[in-house]
Amino acid sequence: MLLNALLLALHEIRRNLMRSFLTVLGIVIGVAAVITMVTLGNGATQMVATQIASLGSNLLMVMPGQRLGPGRDSAGAPKFRIADVEAIQQQIGGLKAVAPVVGSSVTLVAGTQNWSSTVNGTTNDYLISGNWKLAAGRPFSDDEERAGKAVCIIGNTVKRELFGNQSPLGNSIRVKTFDCEVIGLLAAKGQGGMGQDQDDTVLMPLKTVQRRLTGTLDIGGIMVSLKDTADSAIAMTQLRSLLRERRKLADNVDDNFNVMDTRQIAETLSGTIGTMTALLGAVAAVSLLVGGIGIMNIMLVSVTERTREIGIRLAIGALENEVLLQFLIEAVVLSAFGGLVGIALAFVACLGLSTLMHMPFLFNPGINLTAFAFSAAIGIVFGYVPARRAAQLDPIAALRHE
């Protein structure tokens, strides 16, 4: 009887290809939309989390000028000098690295290629505080730092634009009026928290940039990296009082510098991620509902035709159970097939879109299962329940159904 019903159900699916196709389509779209939405959302969340981690977790960024905001003026604030950096290194405990940074936008030329990027003059401490690793080459030597030699460590984007697939080590890059030897290559980090390309950077010894590019002894900012055990609140207070003292600020005068804690940024971003996750959940629930209504419509639209058909089947001797089993199998086969195609489609879409958007692809079994189960349940319920009602009628009532 089961085999027979299966045979009948498959006959029926083939006979009503259009109706079957629409049913399957409803389920496919419902399932695929929900899975894609949630999977991409998970990927985005994961990406933001990775970016936060790539900032370096225990980092204070010291910049001249007041915190940005209305009515604040940072243009006139004095810059830092190397003496400030040394003072911080000597007088504040619990620090892992203190890196001065002087930035300068330049055009880089290597062979026939050129590329606009930012040169950061700094020390080897920058690699520690910025959480950078070297993919190849070496950091600056003491001699190079002290003498301000023309050497540089380049980011992955700069390497790609200037040297393509070749190794950049030992080659030289022309920066304004001087040639600069590439001694190291930074490991790729990807997009930053604000969407900028972190790999589009060139590092040179601080003195090289000061002498050959900016022409002043000013330092744009200081990156202070704390030991993992250090309390950033205490370090921040110490740092502020030290800098206020060195800049001779009276008690009633506002800071003319600001200190940013990446932990604060991380906390803000975490809150954003929470909101995003909640939003995704809501979107997924709505698309699941919409998909479900689509499936329900297709199933209910064909009730009249199916009721008459059930009448015919009963009249020529089908048992109620045989008819029901057939319709149940039909609903299960269509729903399951649609669900599987939907999952496959979502997989392909997620893979494509996450590559396109440079996001990690995280397969989420939970949402795949939920979307499949929900759509299949709707397909089965709305395929089976009307059939059940029809099969319980007297055959003549089913035949006359309009």
Next chain:
Amino acid sequence: MAVAELGAPLIELRTITKTYGAGQAAFQALRGVDLAIAEGDFVAVMGPSGSGKSTAMNLLGCLDTPTTGEYLFRGINVERLERNQRALLRRSCLGFVFQGFNLLARTAAQENVELPLLYRGEPAEARHASARAALDKVGLAGWEHHTSAELSGGQQQRVAIARAIVTNPLVLLADEPTGNLDSKRSHEIMELLTRLNREQGITVIMVTHEPDMAAYARRIVHFVDGVVASDECHSALKPCC
């Protein structure tokens, strides 16, 4: 089965009533029908519309249940059977032909004819052979793979007849089988029914309102206002009742 073997009634209706609706809106379609039909008979049921002839037909075919009264099929009280047992009775003993054909849409003639055999669980080979034989019997050899939409009304009705006879039923019930057909096709269908009755001994019960269709039958039962008004043997044929 020869005509001479007419014996005890195959079908017997005892004071059957059927009421649709309830209360003041209730309509009594049958008001106490007694009718006995012998095996091998060919009965035409006539009467004006609303006289209850189609209702009686649906009751005979177990497609509907009477309000009161008894329906005996070969001495078995059908009213005491369960739904599934009545379905099994339809499956094994009854064949139906409807005015509106009631073929499955978008389905080839042969598949339509095979459907009752599928429910009987017959193997594919036997199904195909029986269906082809039945279609051949109604003159549709070569039309096996045409769907309903590709067949004329007369051909569709013949497919329906093939579907009804493919199981070798004891009784063929036809509710206005020629109602949707022109007179040439109607006569073809009637000749087919007559042949099935004479050659295969199938008991044929047919509702019609056309006297020249009823003329093919051996016996004519007239319904008026839900009761049997007259019951006569056709003069041109051998007496039967």
